[in-house]
Amino acid sequence: MxxxxxxxxxxxxxxxxxxxxxxxxxxxxxxxxPGERVSLTVSAPPADDDEAATTIARTLTDRLSSLGVDAVFEPKGRSQLYLDALINHDFDVFVGRYPNLTHPDALYPLLHSSFAPEPGWQNPFGVTSVAIDDSLEALRESADSTAALREFLDVYVERVPFSVVTAPDFLTVRREALSVPDGATTERPLDVLAQLASSSLDRPFRAGIFSVEITENRNPVAGEFRWNDQLLGLVYDSLARPSRTGAGFIPWAAREWYFEDGDLVVELRPGQTFHDDSQLTAQDVAFTLRFLSDTSLGAASSPVPATRFRGHTTLVSGAEATDERTVRFEVADHVDPVNAERVLTIPILPEAEWADRTELVEERVTKALVWENRQPVGSGPLAFEEATPEESVQFRPYERHFLGKTSDDRLTEYAPALDTDGVVARYAPSGEDALVALGDGRLDTSLHLFPLQAVGGVEGANDVVSASSPSDELCIVGYNFRRAPLSDFRFRQVLARLHDREHTAASVFDGFARATDLPMVEDWHEVDWSSEFTVGSFPGSDGELDVSTVRDRFEEAGYTYDDDGNLFR
Amino acid sequence: MVLADTLVVLAANVLAMLVPAVAVSVGPRRFLGALRDSRRRFVAVAPYLLPLAVVLAARRLALSIGPEISWYLEWNVTGFIYGLEGTAVVRLQELASPLLTDYFVFVYLYGYVFLLVFPIVAYFALDDTDRLAELLVAFVLNYGIGLVCYVLFVAYGPRNVIPEVVDSLLYTTQPTSQHLTGEVNRNTNVFPSLHASLSATVALFAWRTRSEYVEWLLLAVPLAVSVAVATMYLGIHWVTDVAGGLVLAGGSYWLAIRVVDRYGCWESMPAFFSRLSARS
Structure with missing residues (x-):
C-alpha cells in the first residue's frame, strides 16, 4: 500500500x-x-507458527481479490508480525490471536483511544471513537457489567474496531500413562502446577514447548506478545491468581484483601521469600506497581510503562506499603472496585534486583524492558535451575514456598508440586515432532498450545491422548484505522462479514473452536449474546462467498467499481 | 540428542549409496591411485577450496544474522509468488501415494546429499583436476548467490502459505527431520531452491563428464529431477523457486567453466605458502 x-x-x-x-x-x-484503487496487505503468521491464522488471512486475501481489491497476502514470522503490528503500527490488516481475554476490563486498554499512541496490545488498531470510549469507561466504572457490556457490544457491532473470527480451544497432548486428571490442559500457570502436583514422577516433568523464547529470555516484564507464561507465571508469584473454576481470583501471595475508604488493602502471607532467600515484603509489592507503571522510576521525561501490564496498572493510581505485610492500592477514579481486583495478578518483582534496571537504553525503552533476565529470581513455586538456549530450560520446586505450609483448601491440591523434581521444558519444532517425543518418552505433555495441524496424528500415536477446553484467546482480524479506507466503519462493516465463521471453526479449526463474532470468551456471562448482537452473517455458504452481494455492499457504502471490476475509493 | 541421531541416520544412508557408487563407477584401483596422488590434487584446486569454505561459513552467519537483515529490509516476495502461481504445486500432491512420499522424502533428505558428495569424490579421482575445480566454483556460485537472495528476500514456501491444500509431507512423515533442517535453514528462505539448483548443477556436470562416467550421467539426471520435484511435492518449494534454482544452476555452470578456463589450477603451492608452512 x-x-x-x-x-x-x-x-x-x-x-x-x-x-x-x-x-x-x-x-x-x-x-x-477522484479515486484510488483500494489496496490492502493482509498479514498473518506462517503455518509453522499458526496454521489457522495463515488460512484465515489467505482466504480473506483471495476473497478481497475476487471483490476487486488489490490484495496481497504477507506471511510474517510471529514475532515480526507483532513487532510490526503492535509496536510499529505498520500494517493494513492482520490476523492473529488476542491473548488473555480473561475479563471484560481487558477490552479497555485494547480499544480506548487514550491508548492509541502506545505500543503493545494497547489499542494497536488506532481506534479513536467517542462512542467506544464512553462504553468502555462505563464498563470499567460499573459493578454490574452485564448492562455495560450490552452497551459496549451495541457500539462494537456498529463500529467494528476489529473482527473476531473464532474463540479457539486450548489443546494439550500428553502421554496416556501420565497421572493427571482427564481433560486437563496446560493453558494457565495453575493448570501446569496442578498437573505437576498430581504427576508423581521420580524425575522432572517433561513438557514440550513450541517456542524457544523461554530458553533464552526469562524477563516477565518484557514482550507485549508473549503468550506462553505458564512457566514464568510459576517462577513469579502474584498476589492473586485467576480461579481455574469460574470467575474471580484465589488468594495467592496475598492472604486476603478488602476495600477500605476506596482503597484496596492487601495482606501478604507471612514468611515469604524470593528464590535468593531474601524477604518478600509489602515494599516489593508497592515497588512492583510503581515500577511497572514507569520502569524508569521518574528518570525519563515521561513514564516508560511495562506495556504488557498497562491495563492492570491503570486500574490503580498508587500503592503504598503501610507495614511489612500490608499494601494499600489507591483505586483510580471511575474504576469499580470489582474491576480493580485485576491489579492483584501482576508478577511480584524483588525490588533489590529491578530497582537498578531503570536506565534508558533508547528513547522510551528502559533496560528492564529489554533485559534477558537469564537467572530469574521470583517467589513462585518453581525456581530457575538451568537452560540450554534453543533447546531446553529446567526449573526446580522452591521448597520454601508458602504452598508447603498453607492449609487453605483452595491451595492444598497444588502443594504436592513442591515434592516433585520440577519441570524441564524441551523445544519441539513441530506438533508432529512432539508426538514422536511423547511416544518414546522424551516428553510427558505438551505445554504450549498444541499445533492444530498435528492433532490428527494423536489417534494413530501410541499411548497419547489429547485434551481441549475453551481458552482465553480470540482469533482476531485487526484493522489499521490510521489507513484509508480502513478508517471508514462502513468499509469495516463489510470486511467483518467476509469470514464464514461456522465453516472456519469446523474446517480450519477442526472443531476445536467456537464460531463467534463477538469479542468475549465463554465464561464471562451466562447470557447468550450472539442472539442479540452480530456484525452480520456471511454472504454465501459453505465457505463460498457470494461475490455480487458483497460488491453491492461496497457500492452501498460509497465505493465504486471501474469497468474491470476494480474497487475504488 | 535427536539431532545427533538424525545425523547418524543421514550419514549411514548417504554412505550406503556412496560406497557402492564409488566402487562401481570409479573403481577401487583408480580411487586408491587418486588418494596416493592426493597432495597434488588438493594443491591444484586449493584456490577454489578457500572460497567454498568462506561461503559455507557465510551460510552459518546468514542463518543467525540473515533473518534480522531480511526483516529489516522486509522485501517479502511470498505474496508475489503466490499471486504468480497460486496453487500449482497442489497438482503434484494430488498424485501423492505413501510409496511416492517415501521415495521423495528419501530423495530430498539423502539422495540430495549423495548427489552433491559423489561428484566431488569422482572428480577427485580424475587425473585432470579441472572438473573438480569447476564443480567447486559452481557450488560456490550457487551457495553465494542463493544466500544473497535468502538474505534479501523473505519468502515462505507453499506449506506455510496454503497449508489447507498442501501437506507439509516431509515433516508429517519424518517429524524429527525438522531438527536437522532447522539447523541448516530457516523457513523464510525458499527463493531460490538450492536443492534444485545444486542438483541441476551436478546433472549439468554429469553431462560434461559423460565420457569419463557414463553411468553417473544415467543416475544423476533422474536423481536431480527427482530432487527438484521432491521439493515441490513435499510442499517446501514453489514452482517459482525451482525455476529460479534452474536459472541459478545454468548461470553457475556457465560461469564456473569460464572461471576455471581463465584462471586454471595450481601446479604447485605458491612460494609464499611453502615458506609459511616450512616456518611453522
Missing part, C-alpha cells in the same frame, strides 16, 4: 512538473484524481 501510493505520488509529481514546464492547460487534469 505504501510503496504503491508512493510511486503514484512520484509519478504525479513528475507529471505535474512536466506539465508546468510545458503548457498550463493540462495541470488541473493531471492533478484531478
Amino acid at each position: 505504501t510503496s504503491n501510493s508512493l510511486s503514484r505520488r512520484a509519478f504525479l509529481a513528475s507529471a505535474v512538473s512536466a506539465s508546468v514546464a510545458g503548457c498550463n492547460g493540462i495541470q488541473y487534469r493531471d492533478r484531478y484524481k
Whole structure:
C-alpha cells in the first residue's frame, strides 16, 4: 500500500512538473484524481507458527481479490508480525490471536483511544471513537457489567474496531500413562502446577514447548506478545491468581484483601521469600506497581510503562506499603472496585534486583524492558535451575514456598508440586515432532498450545491422548484505522462479514473452536449474546462467498467499481 | 540428542549409496591411485577450496544474522509468488501415494546429499583436476548467490502459505527431520531452491563428464529431477523457486567453466605458502 501510493505520488509529481514546464492547460487534469484503487496487505503468521491464522488471512486475501481489491497476502514470522503490528503500527490488516481475554476490563486498554499512541496490545488498531470510549469507561466504572457490556457490544457491532473470527480451544497432548486428571490442559500457570502436583514422577516433568523464547529470555516484564507464561507465571508469584473454576481470583501471595475508604488493602502471607532467600515484603509489592507503571522510576521525561501490564496498572493510581505485610492500592477514579481486583495478578518483582534496571537504553525503552533476565529470581513455586538456549530450560520446586505450609483448601491440591523434581521444558519444532517425543518418552505433555495441524496424528500415536477446553484467546482480524479506507466503519462493516465463521471453526479449526463474532470468551456471562448482537452473517455458504452481494455492499457504502471490476475509493 | 541421531541416520544412508557408487563407477584401483596422488590434487584446486569454505561459513552467519537483515529490509516476495502461481504445486500432491512420499522424502533428505558428495569424490579421482575445480566454483556460485537472495528476500514456501491444500509431507512423515533442517535453514528462505539448483548443477556436470562416467550421467539426471520435484511435492518449494534454482544452476555452470578456463589450477603451492608452512 505504501510503496504503491508512493510511486503514484512520484509519478504525479513528475507529471505535474512536466506539465508546468510545458503548457498550463493540462495541470488541473493531471492533478484531478477522484479515486484510488483500494489496496490492502493482509498479514498473518506462517503455518509453522499458526496454521489457522495463515488460512484465515489467505482466504480473506483471495476473497478481497475476487471483490476487486488489490490484495496481497504477507506471511510474517510471529514475532515480526507483532513487532510490526503492535509496536510499529505498520500494517493494513492482520490476523492473529488476542491473548488473555480473561475479563471484560481487558477490552479497555485494547480499544480506548487514550491508548492509541502506545505500543503493545494497547489499542494497536488506532481506534479513536467517542462512542467506544464512553462504553468502555462505563464498563470499567460499573459493578454490574452485564448492562455495560450490552452497551459496549451495541457500539462494537456498529463500529467494528476489529473482527473476531473464532474463540479457539486450548489443546494439550500428553502421554496416556501420565497421572493427571482427564481433560486437563496446560493453558494457565495453575493448570501446569496442578498437573505437576498430581504427576508423581521420580524425575522432572517433561513438557514440550513450541517456542524457544523461554530458553533464552526469562524477563516477565518484557514482550507485549508473549503468550506462553505458564512457566514464568510459576517462577513469579502474584498476589492473586485467576480461579481455574469460574470467575474471580484465589488468594495467592496475598492472604486476603478488602476495600477500605476506596482503597484496596492487601495482606501478604507471612514468611515469604524470593528464590535468593531474601524477604518478600509489602515494599516489593508497592515497588512492583510503581515500577511497572514507569520502569524508569521518574528518570525519563515521561513514564516508560511495562506495556504488557498497562491495563492492570491503570486500574490503580498508587500503592503504598503501610507495614511489612500490608499494601494499600489507591483505586483510580471511575474504576469499580470489582474491576480493580485485576491489579492483584501482576508478577511480584524483588525490588533489590529491578530497582537498578531503570536506565534508558533508547528513547522510551528502559533496560528492564529489554533485559534477558537469564537467572530469574521470583517467589513462585518453581525456581530457575538451568537452560540450554534453543533447546531446553529446567526449573526446580522452591521448597520454601508458602504452598508447603498453607492449609487453605483452595491451595492444598497444588502443594504436592513442591515434592516433585520440577519441570524441564524441551523445544519441539513441530506438533508432529512432539508426538514422536511423547511416544518414546522424551516428553510427558505438551505445554504450549498444541499445533492444530498435528492433532490428527494423536489417534494413530501410541499411548497419547489429547485434551481441549475453551481458552482465553480470540482469533482476531485487526484493522489499521490510521489507513484509508480502513478508517471508514462502513468499509469495516463489510470486511467483518467476509469470514464464514461456522465453516472456519469446523474446517480450519477442526472443531476445536467456537464460531463467534463477538469479542468475549465463554465464561464471562451466562447470557447468550450472539442472539442479540452480530456484525452480520456471511454472504454465501459453505465457505463460498457470494461475490455480487458483497460488491453491492461496497457500492452501498460509497465505493465504486471501474469497468474491470476494480474497487475504488 | 535427536539431532545427533538424525545425523547418524543421514550419514549411514548417504554412505550406503556412496560406497557402492564409488566402487562401481570409479573403481577401487583408480580411487586408491587418486588418494596416493592426493597432495597434488588438493594443491591444484586449493584456490577454489578457500572460497567454498568462506561461503559455507557465510551460510552459518546468514542463518543467525540473515533473518534480522531480511526483516529489516522486509522485501517479502511470498505474496508475489503466490499471486504468480497460486496453487500449482497442489497438482503434484494430488498424485501423492505413501510409496511416492517415501521415495521423495528419501530423495530430498539423502539422495540430495549423495548427489552433491559423489561428484566431488569422482572428480577427485580424475587425473585432470579441472572438473573438480569447476564443480567447486559452481557450488560456490550457487551457495553465494542463493544466500544473497535468502538474505534479501523473505519468502515462505507453499506449506506455510496454503497449508489447507498442501501437506507439509516431509515433516508429517519424518517429524524429527525438522531438527536437522532447522539447523541448516530457516523457513523464510525458499527463493531460490538450492536443492534444485545444486542438483541441476551436478546433472549439468554429469553431462560434461559423460565420457569419463557414463553411468553417473544415467543416475544423476533422474536423481536431480527427482530432487527438484521432491521439493515441490513435499510442499517446501514453489514452482517459482525451482525455476529460479534452474536459472541459478545454468548461470553457475556457465560461469564456473569460464572461471576455471581463465584462471586454471595450481601446479604447485605458491612460494609464499611453502615458506609459511616450512616456518611453522
